[in-house]
Amino acid sequence: MGGEVATIAGSGAVFVLGLAVRLMSRRGSTGLGEILLELARGRAAAASxxxxxxxxxxxxxxxxxxxxxxxxxxxxxxxTYEVTPARKRPRRNGGGGR
Structure with missing residues (x-):
């Protein structure tokens, strides 16, 4: 059920985003297609x-x-990544003192 809610919420968010862009857009400004393309690029880069x-x-x-x-x-x-042996820690004597 959580996946269905996320899908509906995501679709609603894209719809609201598209509506807002249409209402605010002027000739030569960014459109919904460019915004969605940039979102897709960001997701692809994160997945990579x-x-x-x-x-x-x-x-x-x-x-x-x-x-x-x-x-x-x-x-x-x-x-560059190197695999080095873990450092051995000195053993502590059991007891409350040093």
């Missing part, structure tokens, strides 16, 4: 980023200690 992060985590989980992953995205940004 989630997929990239999930893939990176999966790869890092499979690498042995000392392994390394270098990423370069379409904008030329470079990321």
């Amino acid at each position: 980023e989630r997929e990239r992060r999930a893939t990176t985590v999966e790869i890092l989980d499979r690498l042995p200690h000392g392994g390394r992953v270098d990423e370069v995205d379409e904008n030329g940004r470079q990321r």
